[in-house]
Amino acid sequence: MTRPDLIYAAPGASPVTATGFDPDAPIPGYYRMRLRSGGVFVAIRIWFGQPRDPLTGDLMDRSLRWQATANGNPIDLDRVWPQCAADPIDEREARHLVSLQRWGRETGHAALADPTRKLNPLSTPLQF
């Protein structure tokens, strides 16, 4: 009679190495995601630090905590993490997405200005 080498009840690390990330432990950085299906991409920034005053933007003397912004606007961390973890981006791309929203606001493209609206390919800006 043969028995498997692996003893499931034995203490120690699992032989299977897990890949990916822990959904309960956010990773600081920049990410890209949509706030709704068919909406424009927004840049998500996640970091651990002091919170800012939502009105003045000043750092407040509060305990450190996990925070997130979508295109620079504060957003609930649970709203974006871990969904955004699938698509990490660099800071340059994040700045581009923020400027895209600003441009949409200035030129009157509602779906670009408001990421919670669905994009209509018949009215999205021309590319060239």
Add this chain to the structure above:
Amino acid sequence: MTRIAAAVANDTVENPRAVIGSNRAPIDEQVVIDLAEALVAEGLTKRIDELLASFSRAPEITSPEIAGRYAEIIKQMVAAGKAVEAEREKLNRPLLTAQRALKGRADAITAPLKEAELTARARLKKFDDHIAELERQREAEAQRIAEQERQRLQAIADQEAQKERDRLQAIENERAAAEAREATVVEVQAETVEVAVEVTTNAGPIAQGDFGAKVSRTTTWKHEIISVRQLPDSILKHAKVIEAIDKVIAAQVRSGTREMKGVRIFAETGIAIR
């Protein structure tokens, strides 16, 4: 009152189009006008012009960013095309519905007529089958009579041959006796008699109506494939056969088959815009 009615009647008689709605454009022209107006109203004409102008300014793809812009413009073009198609469908739907209603009404009227026609055809076929059976019996009878005649004539020919053989044998016997030798046996073959069967076949119409309608027998050749493997190459390699085989194989390849005798299955990459 009477005078007005008479005037209307006269107008219509002189010009059959002088009725209510006669000043409308023909339907084939009207739908085209309606489509053009709808596209302008929805801003699609302008959008398509803008897309074409934008694409004419597009540079060669040298970076992933430009490739991304290309993907966006393709998506915009597809969306514009679909929007035009939707407008066309909106105008086409009532026409299709009208077409179907018209056909349904006409079919409802002609259905009993077709049923009666099929019954009439079936009865004619039955009559033709009866005629064909009579012809077959007549042909069999003619063949039997011809065979009887052939046997009678053959018997006469055999008798004449026997008489001739006896006559020649007697002469041979006399000669052999005079020459003191053994007489040879004379052979005379009877003539083989053949009698042609005279069958009168009716090549003309089976029946004819008083106004010219004719019933004639037609012959069409049908087929049934007994063994595909024995078919000639001219059939197996025909373009239409290859096309049908292609469809069957494509379905199997789509469903996961990756190896097949006589077929090379390979992967081809393309692009998809979402």
